[in-house]
Amino acid sequence: MTDQTPPVPSSVLTAAGLVGGYAVARATGVRALGGVALAAAGVAAGRTWVRAGIPQTAALAATYVAAFGLSHPLAKKIGAWPSVLTVAAAAGAASHLLADRAVVRR
Incomplete structure (x- = not known):
């Protein structure tokens, strides 16, 4: 593995953060714990996003937050x-x- 290649692709972390955050919140009944899982995966994915560039990072961070928000309605x-x-x-x-x-x- 080189310094350029992340161990886990950000796409996997992004999807896992959204699914895992919901699963944790549902399983524990504590929404804040789901939020912690969501945030942790978002930060981990963001490390790859930054390597792709600031515009991509901004767009993907907005997409991640929007996906969370849109999942509710x-x-x-x-x-x-x-x-x-x-x-x-x-x-x-x-x-x-x-x-x-x-x-x-x-």
Whole structure:
């Protein structure tokens, strides 16, 4: 593994943060613990985002927060787990396209 290649792609961390944050909150009944999991994964993903560039970092951080926010109204329409999985897939795909591919190319 080189210094350029992260051990875990940010797309995986992004999706895992959204899914894991919800799973922790649901399993424990403590929403704040879910928030801790969400934040920790976001910070870890952000380390790769920064390597891709400041504009990408800003866009992906906004996407991550927006995905979390949008999962709530979407859950009212399609259910909690389908909502979380949908936003996790979208945010993970964005992270792959804007950060992971750029970092691997360098």
